[in-house]
Amino acid sequence: MNLKTVEKFLALRGHKKYRLRQIQNLIYKNFISDWNEAAILPKDLKKDLSEKINILSFAVKKLIESKDAKAVKALFELHDKNYIETVLLETSSGNFSICVSTQVGCSVKCPFCATGKLGLKRNLSEEEITDQVLFWNQYIKKEKRKGRVSGVVFMGMGEPFFNYDLTAQSIKKLISPDFFSLASRHISVSTFGYIPGIRKFAKDFPQVNLAISLHAVNNILRNKLVPLNAEFPLEKLSKVLGEYIENTHRKVFIEYVLMKGVNDSKKDAEKLVKWLRKVASAKYFTINIIPYNETVKRFKAPSPDQAKFFESQIQMLGVAATIRKSLGSDIQGACGQLAGKRANKSKKAKKD
Ligand code: SF4
Structure with missing residues (x-):
């Protein structure tokens, strides 16, 4: 709107x-x-x-609900016929959290990610970003479910810091009492590690959570998994995270997509902890282990036992870690699966 x-x-x-x-x-x-x-x-x-006047800046083309009804994915058609996706997740505490997109496609091109395969088409406007939050609040109301969106993660399609100004405007709208009145600490922005973006974000939004999509702590592997690591290598990322923690005293969330035989060994866990401890004290990190949702054939999901083992190794080394329960993998709505294409023609939108 x-x-x-x-x-x-x-x-x-x-x-x-x-x-x-x-x-x-x-x-x-x-x-x-x-x-x-x-x-x-x-x-x-x-x-x-x-x-x-249209209330939303896009048309709702499709809604797909997961089997357990805990996750719903929406596909929106933008005014220029581009498509974006966003996901609503009901957490175990009965709250609603949503994952929003900030770009159509993504230029980081991580090879394991469905969005990365699209490349970058364009940035979303502030209106297109916040309308995703608006839509899910309307949806919760229409479905007569209790509550409203209380958490927003900028972890959908796109790299938020490559669309910094409009992402920042949308965060301001989310926390404004005149609009969504969300608590800053219930908002998280995830970046692959864009250094200028992290510096700006630390100044502009010290109360909003920062998440880093890390996935590997050696440059050879990370260059493969996150191609822009070549431009912003781990040494630079480590330095900027150290500064961020020193200036904000905030925890950093580490997103770690766990892939079978790629980054899921005991050694990988040890190296990860060692790398973090060099950045700052272990108390400043929480690692979200995200078992890979198989969207690209050459990458495989670890077994549940391997994911548990990886988690326990990290915890034993003194860093907080949790396996992120993959809500919505059956609707291709989990991390790295947002592709924004009109793939599944089987189900039409329940409501427009
Ligand atoms: S994982 Fe994130 S940063 Fe990488 S291509 Fe996908 S959306 Fe972009």
Whole structure:
């Protein structure tokens, strides 16, 4: 929703100024998804708005629910016919967390990631990013599920720091009491390790969580898994993370996609801990171990036992680690599986 457009629209048609505030509350507090739900607005204004103003900046093309109903993936068509995906996850505590996209495709091109295969098409606007949050709040309301989105992770399609300004604008909107009123600490931004982005982020959003998609701690392997590591190698990443922790005193979340025979051995666990300990004290890290969701054939998932073993090795060495339960892998909605293409034609959107 672009409030500037609504403001102009109201002025052009001679509507009272206070209507803008009412509309803002209807959209961001009541999560209406149809102008006809706006009981406090006069009939003629509702009709006008229905004809001229779309609440969302994209069309919902498909919704797929996981078998356990804990994850839902949505496919959106943007105004220029590009597609993006976003995922809603219901956590064990009954809260809703969502994974949002910041770009169409991604230029980092990690070979194990479905999004990376697309390459970069374009950045998303602030409106397109925050409308993903708006959509899921509308969805929760329409489905009569309890609660609202309380956590947002910028871990969908794209590298958020390559679209820094618009990602920053969207974070401001998420935490603003006039819009989504989310707690900064319930928002996480994940980067492959774009050094200038991390520096800026530390200054702009010291209360928002930083996550690093690390996956390997030697440059030879990481150059293969995260091709832009060649430009921003581990030594530079280590330095900037040390600065980040010194300046913010915040924990850093380490995302580690665990792939069979690639980075899942005891030695890999030991090297990972050693690398982190060189950056800062172990208390500043939590490692999220993400068993690979097989989207690209040449990479395989570790067995559940191997993932458990890897986790226990890290914990034994004194660093907090958890295996991230893969919600939604059956809908290709888990980490690294957001491809934004109209692949699965079997199910149409339940609701638009
Ligand atoms: S894993 Fe993340 S950074 Fe790498 S290609 Fe996929 S979306 Fe981009």
